[in-house]
Amino acid sequence: MARQTRQTILDVAGNLFGNRGFDAVSLDQIAAEVGVAKQTVLYWFSTKDELVQEVLAETAVELTVVVEAAIRSAPDDPLDRMEAVVKAVFRPAVRRPSLLGLVREISRLPSESSERLTDSLRPLVERAMNWMKAEMDAGRLRRADPGLIVALAYATVTGIATEPEALRVVGWNADIAGLRRLRDELVDFLRAALAPR
Amino acid sequence: MARQTRQTILDVAGNLFGNRGFDAVSLDQIAAEVGVAKQTVLYWFSTKDELVQEVLAETAVELTVVVEAAIRSAPDDPLDRMEAVVKAVFRPAVRRPSLLGLVREISRLPSESSERLTDSLRPLVERAMNWMKAEMDAGRLRRADPGLIVALAYATVTGIATEPEALRVVGWNADIAGLRRLRDELVDFLRAALAPR
DNA sequence: ACCTTTCTCTACCATTTGGTAGAGAAATGT
DNA sequence: ACATTTCTCTACCAAATGGTAGAGAAAGGT
Numbered sequence: 001m002a003r004q005t006r007q008t009i010l011d012v013a014g015n016l017f018g019n020r021g022f023d024a025v026s027l028d029q030i031a032a033e034v035g036v037a038k039q040t041v042l043y044w045f046s047t048k049d050e051l052v053q054e055v056l057a058e059t060a061v062e063l064t065v066v067v068e069a070a071i072r073s074a075p076d077d078p079l080d081r082m083e084a085v086v087k088a089v090f091r092p093a094v095r096r097p098s099l100l101g102l103v104r105e106i107s108r109l110p111s112e113s114s115e116r117l118t119d120s121l122r123p124l125v126e127r128a129m130n131w132m133k134a135e136m137d138a139g140r141l142r143r144a145d146p147g148l149i150v151a152l153a154y155a156t157v158t159g160i161a162t163e164p165e166a167l168r169v170v171g172w173n174a175d176i177a178g179l180r181r182l183r184d185e186l187v188d189f190l191r192a193a194l195a196p197r
Numbered sequence: 198m199a200r201q202t203r204q205t206i207l208d209v210a211g212n213l214f215g216n217r218g219f220d221a222v223s224l225d226q227i228a229a230e231v232g233v234a235k236q237t238v239l240y241w242f243s244t245k246d247e248l249v250q251e252v253l254a255e256t257a258v259e260l261t262v263v264v265e266a267a268i269r270s271a272p273d274d275p276l277d278r279m280e281a282v283v284k285a286v287f288r289p290a291v292r293r294p295s296l297l298g299l300v301r302e303i304s305r306l307p308s309e310s311s312e313r314l315t316d317s318l319r320p321l322v323e324r325a326m327n328w329m330k331a332e333m334d335a336g337r338l339r340r341a342d343p344g345l346i347v348a349l350a351y352a353t354v355t356g357i358a359t360e361p362e363a364l365r366v367v368g369w370n371a372d373i374a375g376l377r378r379l380r381d382e383l384v385d386f387l388r389a390a391l392a393p394r
Numbered sequence: 395a396c397c398t399t400t401c402t403c404t405a406c407c408a409t410t411t412g413g414t415a416g417a418g419a420a421a422t423g424t
Numbered sequence: 425a426c427a428t429t430t431c432t433c434t435a436c437c438a439a440a441t442g443g444t445a446g447a448g449a450a451a452g453g454t
Contacts (some may be wrong), residue, residue: 019305020220020305021218021220021221021305022221023217023218023220023221024218024219024220024221024305104360106362107359107360107361107362107363108216108217108218108221114362118362118365118366121366122366125366125367129367142389144382144385144386145378145382147367147368147369148364148367148369148378148379148382148383149382149386150367151357151363151364151366151367151369152353152357152382152383152386154356154363155352155353155356155357155360155363156349156352156353156356158356158360159351159352159353159355159356160348160349160352162304163301163304163352163355164304165303165304165311165315166304166348166351166352167345167348168315169315169318169319169322169348170322170326170344170345170347170348171344172344172345172348181342181345182345185341185342185345185346185349186345186349188341189341189346189349189390190390192339192389192390192391192392192394193386193387193389193390194389195389197389
């Protein structure tokens with residue numbers, strides 16, 4: 001099925017873009033890894049820039065789905081809910097660092113592109129901010145600036161998931177036990193950061 | 198003074214590399230911003246790769262100096278000391294996001310390059326880990342895996358300092374008051390994350 | 395004053411890159 | 425069975441890129 005070629009291109013491109021950065025990846029490299037000619041990539045996506053936009057749009061959808069599913073099935077306690085969301089994002093993110101690596105690349109796009117993408121994530125972010133403010137008002141989370149706390153939590157999760165060098169320097173191993181320790185330490189770190197005094 | 202040209206090239210290259218990524222910046226762009234010919238850049242640095250290495254070596258030195266100075270003049274209380282270090286790093290980092298943007302790019306280098314660079318930062322990291330472990334043993338910091346906590350604190354600081362998009366989405370403004378609020382929120386976040394239970 | 399060294403430049407090179415054009419095979423429709 | 429559409433390919437293009445070679449100006453030494 002030819003549309004399968006299109007999805008393969010998106011998957012391979014997403015992986016390479018997220019790991020190396022948009023400009024470090026050429027159409028030839030994507031084509032070679034998919035196993036088609038560069039012209040085939042350009043058949044499905046008119047330009048490299050369009051491919052980048054589609055990859056990012058897919059990523060935004062995937063993350064939104066993951067986060068919203070975690071929220072729906074999460075317990076009522078805010079720290080438990082935060083933990084459920086972090087674990088839900090962490091699971092695919094550590095297996096595939098390119099996922100959050102892509103989100104980080106958004107800051108490197110021209111303004112209009114990055115704004116279009118962050119606009120698609122804005123409803124999710126605003127729900128998180130409003131929820132956080134309500135829990136802080138109820139005394140169930142440490143009182144702080146909800147927006148900055150959302151940004152800090154996001155920075156911590158993406159930062160730790162997308163920089164294997166930083167983890168290697170502190171002696172961490174990417175085996176099953178190591179992943180579990182990292183996830184648990186991350187969750188404890190955020191719980192402690194957000195717990196009411 | 199011609200050696201001034203060399204330092205200007207390093208400064209401009211560091212800025213561009215840290216903001217956009219190594220592969221998104223050409224020798225011609227660096228030369229244009231310095232105001233010299235591309236050949237002049239290649240006179241001082243034999244290859245683009247050598248320029249990258251020098252920029253990163255300079256960055257490692259600068260950060261090491263900043264952190265060590267903060268440690269020397271910090272109070273004895275571990276949370277106060279952590280706060281002093283975070284503020285010392287945050288100050289140049291937010292004014293010049295390329296600084297930590299460069300550190301993040303280390304993960305994208307070929308293995309031997311990134312290892313050489315992380316090796317130059319390893320003594321600093323190990324001192325931080327040993328200090329953290331001692332304070333945890335003394336009950337002055339929350340007990341956790343010292344290595345992972347160092348990595349998480351680093352991820353939080355660099356993450357928040359190098360992704361203006363994430364901050365813009367939560368409604369943050371990059372004015373003087375906004376910078377102070379961000380710095381204070383970051384410090385509170387980390388204090389809460391590390392405080393003993 | 396002249397020689398040597400340092401620094402900067404233009405011209406040039408081969409390769410890479412994003413993209414275009416049209417041919418032909420495979421899939422689909424009538 | 426034939427026509428049309430979809431998908432994949434090779435060949436080609438202009439521009440960008442990292443780098444080389446050598447000329448000449450500026451700085452420094454004798």
